[in-house]
Amino acid sequence: MSYPSDICRPIPSSETKHLALLKYPLWPPIEGCSISDGIQRVAHLNQNDDCRTSTGSTLWLSSQLIITPTHDQNPIHSFGLPFGHTVKKYGSCQKSLVESSRSGGGNRCSINSTKLRLRAAQSELKYLSRLSGPGARAGLLSITLSALSYTVLATDIEPSLTQILLPNVRNWMEDNPSAGKICTCQLDWNLEPDPQSICTAFSSDANLELTSDLNLPTESNEQVRISVRQDGLPTTSIDLIVSADTVYTVELIRPLLTTLTKLTTMSLKQPLIYIALERRDPNLVDNFFRIAVEMGFRATQVEHNRLRKWVDSMGWIDGDWEAVEVWKLCMKQRRA
Secondary structure (H helix, E strand, C coil), X not given: CCCCCCCCCCCCHHHCCCCCEEEEECCCCCECCCEECCEECEEEEECECCCXXXXXXXXXXXXXXXXXXXXXXXXXXXXCCCCCCEEEEECCCCCCCCEEECCCCCCEEEECCEEEECEEEEEECCCECCCCCCCCCCCHHHHHHHHCCCEEEEEECCCHHHHHHHHHHHHHHHHXXXXXXXXXXXXXXXXXXXXXXXXXXXXXXXXXXCCEECCCCCCCCCCCCCEECCCXXXXXXXXXXXXXXXXXXXXXXXXXXXXXXXXXXXECCCCEEEEEEECCCHHHHHHHHHHHHHCCEEEEEECHHHHHHHHHHCCXXXXXXXXXXXXXXXXXXXXX
């Protein structure tokens, strides 16, 4: 699909990591989502590429590609993955979202005049020298889903949570008050997530100044009506789990998959799970999917040529993105 020449196109994150403030045009241009009243929406993302303490809290290629919308199939234009064309499978989906990029929606969105209520828990991943938990980096995934009217649960760990993610989300929500709600929370994959805290975070009004810890019982005095399963555990509706650039170290493979399992089992219906990664270490990536199958997941890779169409629309060349892969995960069976 071609777009007017005056439309701003995103450039690969490899060319923007040095920028302390990245002005990122949401893509593709869709009226009511990435375009509001004829004006293209731009996310203002603070970044920190200081590698002395970590690999930095910056935008990564996998985050850019996992949110690339589909056009030709008229699917969920509110979430950009090329559904329906898949290739490689590990192990022998329904509609319905939590985003992660080392780590996790809501309002109505119009799809072919059909109104769907979708909820997204999002977490993005950042590289850390210490392997303590998830991080959301600059928060592009959260902001994009918010523009598409999802309620988003965006998670990270300190110091990126309050230094990068929270300010970026605050700036976005202040400039776009009608967009979907984003709640910023702390979530450590190495610790047990608290189901009631997650339910409360989805149900509460977004606080653009404070964050909550999803590994701890909620201390909120707000009366939130929470559904309970037969075993007495709280449950909520999570429609999508999206994780970008999370597969990069063997120590976090099981914590990540365990967190995905727990988020899936606490949802009223099985969510879709999408993983975007750069295949830097083929053995590590293959090991991730081997363990995923052992833990009850089925993994299917989205066809590379399907992604190419959307990359071409941004004017990129193969060398900009060829190592990026997008995978769909789903549990082979619901676990009690």
